[in-house]
Amino acid sequence: MMSDFGALLDSLLQDTIGRSLGVFAPELVLCATILVTLFVRLFDADRRLPTYWVALVGAFGAFLLSYFQFVQLRQGGDAEAYFTGLLVFDQFSVFFRVFLSLFLVLVVSLTILTGLPDLEDGPDFYTLLVGSTIGMMLMASANHLLILFLGVEMASVPSYAMVGFLKGRRSSSEAALKYVVYGAGAAGVMLYGVSLLAGLLGTANLPQIAAQLESLAHSGRGIVDPVVRTAFLGALMILAGLAFKLSLVPFHFWCPDAFEGAPAEVAGYLSVASKAAAFALLVRFCLAFAGSDAESLQALFRALGVGLGLVAVVTATYGNLVAFVQNNMKRLLAYSTIAHAGYMLMAVAAVLIISNAPAGAPFDAAVESRRCLEGLLYYLCVYLFMNLGAFAIVALIRNEIFSEDIRDYNGLGWQAPLLGVCMAICLFSLTGVPPLGGFVGKLFIFASVIQAAKIAPWMWVVLVLGLLNTVFSLFYY
Numbered sequence: 001m002m003s004d005f006g007a008l009l010d011s012l013l014q015d016t017i018g019r020s021l022g023v024f025a026p027e028l029v030l031c032a033t034i035l036v037t038l039f040v041r042l043f044d045a046d047r048r049l050p051t052y053w054v055a056l057v058g059a060f061g062a063f064l065l066s067y068f069q070f071v072q073l074r075q076g077g078d079a080e081a082y083f084t085g086l087l088v089f090d091q092f093s094v095f096f097r098v099f100l101s102l103f104l105v106l107v108v109s110l111t112i113l114t115g116l117p118d119l120e121d122g123p124d125f126y127t128l129l130v131g132s133t134i135g136m137m138l139m140a141s142a143n144h145l146l147i148l149f150l151g152v153e154m155a156s157v158p159s160y161a162m163v164g165f166l167k168g169r170r171s172s173s174e175a176a177l178k179y180v181v182y183g184a185g186a187a188g189v190m191l192y193g194v195s196l197l198a199g200l201l202g203t204a205n206l207p208q209i210a211a212q213l214e215s216l217a218h219s220g221r222g223i224v225d226p227v228v229r230t231a232f233l234g235a236l237m238i239l240a241g242l243a244f245k246l247s248l249v250p251f252h253f254w255c256p257d258a259f260e261g262a263p264a265e266v267a268g269y270l271s272v273a274s275k276a277a278a279f280a281l282l283v284r285f286c287l288a289f290a291g292s293d294a295e296s297l298q299a300l301f302r303a304l305g306v307g308l309g310l311v312a313v314v315t316a317t318y319g320n321l322v323a324f325v326q327n328n329m330k331r332l333l334a335y336s337t338i339a340h341a342g343y344m345l346m347a348v349a350a351v352l353i354i355s356n357a358p359a360g361a362p363f364d365a366a367v368e369s370r371r372c373l374e375g376l377l378y379y380l381c382v383y384l385f386m387n388l389g390a391f392a393i394v395a396l397i398r399n400e401i402f403s404e405d406i407r408d409y410n411g412l413g414w415q416a417p418l419l420g421v422c423m424a425i426c427l428f429s430l431t432g433v434p435p436l437g438g439f440v441g442k443l444f445i446f447a448s449v450i451q452a453a454k455i456a457p458w459m460w461v462v463l464v465l466g467l468l469n470t471v472f473s474l475f476y477y
Helices: 001-040 053-076 091-114 122-141 144-162 170-201 208-216 225-247 255-259 262-289 295-323 329-355 367-400 419-433 437-453 460-474
Strands: 080-082 087-090
Touching: 001 053, 001 087, 001 091, 001 367, 053 295, 087 091, 087 122, 087 329, 091 122, 091 262, 091 367, 122 144, 122 262, 144 170, 144 225, 144 262, 144 437, 170 208, 170 225, 170 255, 208 225, 208 255, 225 262, 225 367, 255 262, 255 295, 255 329, 262 329, 295 329, 295 437, 295 460, 329 367, 329 437, 367 419, 419 437, 437 460
Parallel strands: none
Antiparallel strands: 080 087
16 A cells, blocks of 8 residues: 555656646746745845846746747647646647736836835735736646636735735725625635535546536436536536636626725736636636537537626626716726626637537537637737726826826826827727727627627627627727
8 A cells, every 4th residue: 555655656756846847937937936035025135136126037037938838839739737637738828828927027017117015015015916926827727626726716815915905095905805705705606616526526627527527418417417417506606706706797896896995006917817817717617618529518518608698798788887987097997897808708608609519510610719719818918908008007197196086187188198198099999999909809709709609699699789888888988
């Protein structure tokens, strides 16, 4: 017995040290960045070596490593599982490493410009910021329910502290408290869903769970079977936890209060990085169950895709309508973030429907689902620059006029022409005005919905309401 355990331990160490660690070099660089930042604080060296330089160098190093990995994979390389199947290394996960590390570079640069954390609080702030980013990278690479949950919590817990980082401000403390309470509830629901799936099917590995469900479907046990229904309930609970991270209706309540109470720099970070990582995990989770040849499972996942599409429309409509009555710039951008989460969820719904297309569908399911996914990634790239740009301008203006009230932005174009033009470009792109990048991104999203509507007629409703929402957003932007 002991010899078997020793052999297992040896194989785990060989897989981890000899094979897996090198592939996850960007995450290791960010871990080293946290250690250096803490040592700077420990030895009281932050006056000689400001921690924002440590964070910036670490983030840029992670970005370069991720970019080189992405280039290598583009030249040829298959998806592989590492750390005994816990994490997956493929173009999708490496794309999000590039995305998140680049975004971290931009956010750290913004904090240097705005002077958000003072010299005393810098080590704490950058430790939280980098630690949250590591969790988000794990979310994009998750191949196991354990990593799915740990990644979400690693990303969430530091963000709770960052929302309440403005010490001495009641609004910031209240926002952090609400965020923690809602986050704890969402984590509990997600963990219960994980326990249902893993306990019922005897595995927490996503590909193995998909194989188990397909085996159940082939044995003739449909949705009326208690095992299938319980597994479906567990999957829905996991999706509910992800809906909290995405601020989808009705799990959105934390978002406006958290964004209003948090510094604009933190709100900008959460509005992009948190959403991108959650969408990466949602796509990873949904596509793990796609491509089944069991007709009952295909129909079930198409129905789930339609349900996600309807949730997307409700989310976009709610975000756009409530944004009309806001008088705080960060709250307006928070509801804008909710609306954009709805648009991006439309693409995820389309991917889920198309990847489970029935035989005889009027398109190649593999090709079209890849196009839908590429459209979503393009939209995220545009959203990164436009949304962070808007929050950056809010932070810069706050430093000058000490206000975030929309009425105080009157005459911005005359008093600060450059900031006014940049804000206009960001908002027009978020609206989807041609020829800006936001227009192309929404074009890709709606093209995906059209393809999905060919086999799921309810998606025509999603398309029409999505187009109407784009018109709604013109008025409050």
